[in-house]
Amino acid sequence: MKRRAFVSAARRKQRRAFALSCLALLLLAAAAFVWLRYFDRGVALPLSGAGGAEIPPYGGEDCIELCGGVPGFRAEQLTGGSFVSFSPLDRLGRTGAGTACLGLDTLPTGPRGAIDASIRPSGWHSVRYDGLIEDGFLYNRCHVIGYLLCGDEATPENLFTGTRHLNRELMLPYEKQVADEIAETGHHVLYRCTPYYAGREKLARGVELEAYSVEDEGRGVCFHVFLYNVQPGVVIDYASGESRRG
Secondary structure (H helix, E strand, C coil), X not given: CHHHHHHHHHHHHHHHHHHHHHHHHHHHHHHHHHHHHHHCCCCCCCCCCCCCCCCCCCCCCCEEECHHHCCCCCHHHCCCCCEEEECCCCCCCCCCCEEEEXXXXXXXXXXXXXXXXXXXXXXXXXXXCCCXXXXXXXXXXXXXXXXXXXXXXXXXXXXXXXXXXXHHHHHHHHHHHHHHHHHHHCCCEEEEEEEECCCCCCCCCEEEEEEEECCCCCCCCEEEEEEECCCCCEEECCCCCCEEEC
16 A cells, blocks of 8 residues: 555656646746747837728728827826937847927037948848839938937937938938927927837838827827838848848
């Protein structure tokens, strides 16, 4: 009896040890999956203010509205005090989100200077499509927080590779809307721009823009959109930034 009880207890210990080993392996596998899927691969997700809305693949619309146009700022961010903040480059050298509370004191007082050609954001290629794009060049050094809004010319953390179409046709009208609101009313505008990458891709698929005029509780400016980093007539490989006519 004693021997049988001893064997039974030993087997129970073995089963518990086996179960704990299996659980540890599952947890390790789950941790490895999360690391590879989100961290080691450098995935950047549209979590900043996207309110859980999924951004669909490009389907022909250059601009889509997110969350009914309501930005995702927290109440404590609506202070009205001016600031401009850029995210550090990630481990793949990619530009992150920029957040600012913009006011009369952040607007530039003079014209923008030239951006140093040695600054090459991730995915950058000096490629031309003459006859297809107005000035020929496919890519611009796009500002996360535009010079028109904060006067920053060439901080690397504020520059990402974007098509001329994204920079001039899509982002600029929203930046002008914000700048005009500030200049005309003196109000502050809380503003955030978040480049969105897929996996280890070097080139942003697009940018999430959010803006909210503070003193009038969004009556002057309130938007939440996603702008796709596309160029009509050009097929882009977002993994490398390379492109071709298409």
